[in-house]
Amino acid sequence: xxxxxxxxxxxxxxxxxxxxxxxxxxxxxxxxxxxxxxxxxxxxxxxxxxxxxxxxxxxxxxxxxxxxxxxxxxxxxxxxxxxxxxxxxxxxxxxxxxx
Numbered sequence: 001x002x003x004x005x006x007x008x009x010x011x012x013x014x015x016x017x018x019x020x021x022x023x024x025x026x027x028x029x030x031x032x033x034x035x036x037x038x039x040x041x042x043x044x045x046x047x048x049x050x051x052x053x054x055x056x057x058x059x060x061x062x063x064x065x066x067x068x069x070x071x072x073x074x075x076x077x078x079x080x081x082x083x084x085x086x087x088x089x090x091x092x093x094x095x096x097x098x099x
Contacts, residue, residue, distance in 0.1 A: 007078055010060035010073060014029055014064065015031065016028040029057065033061075036050055036053045
């Protein structure tokens with residue numbers, strides 16, 4: 001491993017296609033949230049892994065259910081989303097023109 005975190009595929013996390021509409025995103029979120037929710041955890045699940053997976057499901061839904069964040073994610077990946085969130089109101093004009 002090269003020390004870099006592996007990029008997460010939010011579509012795979014929610015088990016949906018890249019062209020999924022809002023309803024499919026909600027269904028994917030509900031399905032995966034029910035599977036990984038702490039209250040639904042089975043004794044054979046690793047609690048740390050289950051918590052991390054549930055967090056990934058929540059983050060994937062947060063991004064993919066927001067049309068603007070989804071566009072940024074589709075074009076620039078997680079780093080683009082992180083940069084747009086950390087800008088807290090500041091939008092890079094170059095990035096804005098690319099949307």
